Amino acid sequence: MTQTFDPATERADLPFFPMARAAGCPFDPPPEARAGQQEDPLRRVRLWDGSTPWLVTGYAEQRTLLADPRVSSDPDRPGYPSSVPRNPEGSSISFILMDDPEHARLRRMVTAPFAIKRVRALRPAVQKIVDGLIDDLLAGPKPADLVEAFALPVPSLVICELLGVPYTDHGFFQSKSSTIIKRDAAPEQRFAASQALSTYLDALMGDKLDRPGDDLLSGLAERVRAGELTRGEAAQMGVLLLIAGHETTANMIALGTLALLEHPDQLAILRDTDDRAVVASAVEELLRYLNITHNGRRRVALEDIEIAGRLIRAGEGVILANDVGNRDPRVFPEPDRLDLRRDARRHVAFGFGVHQCLGQPLARLELEVVYGTLYRRVPTLRLATELERVPFKHDGSVYGVYELPVTW
Numbered sequence: 494m495t496q497t498f499d500p501a502t503e504r505a506d507l508p509f510f511p512m513a514r515a516a517g518c519p520f521d522p523p524p525e526a527r528a529g530q531q532e533d534p535l536r537r538v539r540l541w542d543g544s545t546p547w548l549v550t551g552y553a554e555q556r557t558l559l560a561d562p563r564v565s566s567d568p569d570r571p572g573y574p575s576s577v578p579r580n581p582e583g584s585s586i587s588f589i590l591m592d593d594p595e596h597a598r599l600r601r602m603v604t605a606p607f608a609i610k611r612v613r614a615l616r617p618a619v620q621k622i623v624d625g626l627i628d629d630l631l632a633g634p635k636p637a638d639l640v641e642a643f644a645l646p647v648p649s650l651v652i653c654e655l656l657g658v659p660y661t662d663h664g665f666f667q668s669k670s671s672t673i674i675k676r677d678a679a680p681e682q683r684f685a686a687s688q689a690l691s692t693y694l695d696a697l698m699g700d701k702l703d704r705p706g707d708d709l710l711s712g713l714a715e716r717v718r719a720g721e722l723t724r725g726e727a728a729q730m731g732v733l734l735l736i737a738g739h740e741t742t743a744n745m746i747a748l749g750t751l752a753l754l755e756h757p758d759q760l761a762i763l764r765d766t767d768d769r770a771v772v773a774s775a776v777e778e779l780l781r782y783l784n785i786t787h788n789g790r791r792r793v794a795l796e797d798i799e800i801a802g803r804l805i806r807a808g809e810g811v812i813l814a815n816d817v818g819n820r821d822p823r824v825f826p827e828p829d830r831l832d833l834r835r836d837a838r839r840h841v842a843f844g845f846g847v848h849q850c851l852g853q854p855l856a857r858l859e860l861e862v863v864y865g866t867l868y869r870r871v872p873t874l875r876l877a878t879e880l881e882r883v884p885f886k887h888d889g890s891v892y893g894v895y896e897l898p899v900t901w
């Protein structure tokens with residue numbers, strides 16, 4: 494028997510989403526978001542605009558829905574549960590917000606550079622970047638902000654190299670992308686930041702068309718020349734890859750380091766090993782445990798869908814809370830324990846289904862090199878402030894820390 498819901502009478506009683514994390518538990522999803530995960534893995538919540546999408550908290554239900562072609566990622570469809578006011582001129586961050594076949598057509602054009610084998614070949618270059626930044630950190634003043642000195646530059650340098658974006662512009666693109674992903678930035682500010690990045694990538698695409706190099710954007714320019722892609726589509730793909738390529742990994746590096754400093758027994762596992770398999774497995778567990786994409790995957794139903802005794806009607810929004818899914822005890826026993834030795838590979842930190850993270854081999858490589866190097870080279874690394882004073886990104890669509898004062 495499926496249950497239905499009448500928004501007109503029941504809206505006011507619904508919990509507001511996103512919920513707040515519990516004080517003192519900066520690594521755990523909000524307790525209220527986890528309520529009822531076992532007995533009621535789909536329930537209604539209320540958003541900033543008064544809409545009442547479904548919040549899906551069960552791991553199995555999340556994977557089922559993320560793999561279902563009857564849900565759409567297109568934010569311009571009525572009912573899409575947007576986390577922020579939409580740009581009236583439409584969305585502009587490429588295929589992450591599109592459905593197949595358009596999504597697949599564009600994604601296919603950039604799958605080769607992110608293939609596991611191609612990415613593995615980048616390990617020496619990533620190791621060199623990480624070693625160089627650790628040298629600079631150790632030679633610089635103490636305490637230092639690990640975000641600025643290390644966590645942001647590692648993925649920014651890597652993605653710049655891969656795309657063919659000049660790293661000298663990092664101040665510009667980092668500030669624009671951090672505005673775009675800030676949930677409570679004024680909408681006009683967010684639209685302006687998005688426009689500025691599009692203009693920047695479009696100009697860069699012009700350069701690549703005139704003087705192609707050996708980088709990913711030049712590869713896209715080649716497709717523009719061949720008529721397979723418009724220049725606008727290529728520039729938007731550049732925006733997506735540039736933002737996705739540094740924001741997420743930077744937050745995993747800083748938040749992961751903080752989580753490890755708070756769990757010294759776990760940090761010791763990484764500090765005392767040179768076994769790549771141990772490090773790779775630790776990366777999966779940190780991805781599961783921290784799940785920095787804490788605003789949920791957002792979708793809208795295209796048809797009626799019955800799942801877990803509920804009926805999602807066509808046109809209703811769905812939020813797949815992957816941070817909560819990764820703490821589902823039916824899949825991960827004692828889910829709130831950070832246990833670097835567990836097998837966490839089934840996590841949904843990279844999403845699931847057709848939109849599953851394209852950059853995951855690169856993110857994994859960067860995190861393996863970082864987690865496998867930083868604590869071995871700086872074994873006395875410690876927090877230079879109290880945990881309570883660390884500024885967490887509660888207001889961003891990617892969770893992390895704004896600053897991480899450390900010393901050694």
Ligand code: HEM
Nearest residue numbers: 588589734737738741742745842843844848850851852856
């Ligand atoms: C630890 C780091 C990262 C995390 C946690 C992460 C997480 C995610 C998640 C959850 C999605 C799914 C979005 C959805 O279902 O709506 C996604 C998609 C995506 N990610 Fe990542 N990501 C990371 C690093 C990267 C990197 C380094 C890149 C490289 C450029 C990247 C590029 C992308 C792209 C292009 C998509 C869209 C895929 C599609 O729509 O087909 N990500 N990511």
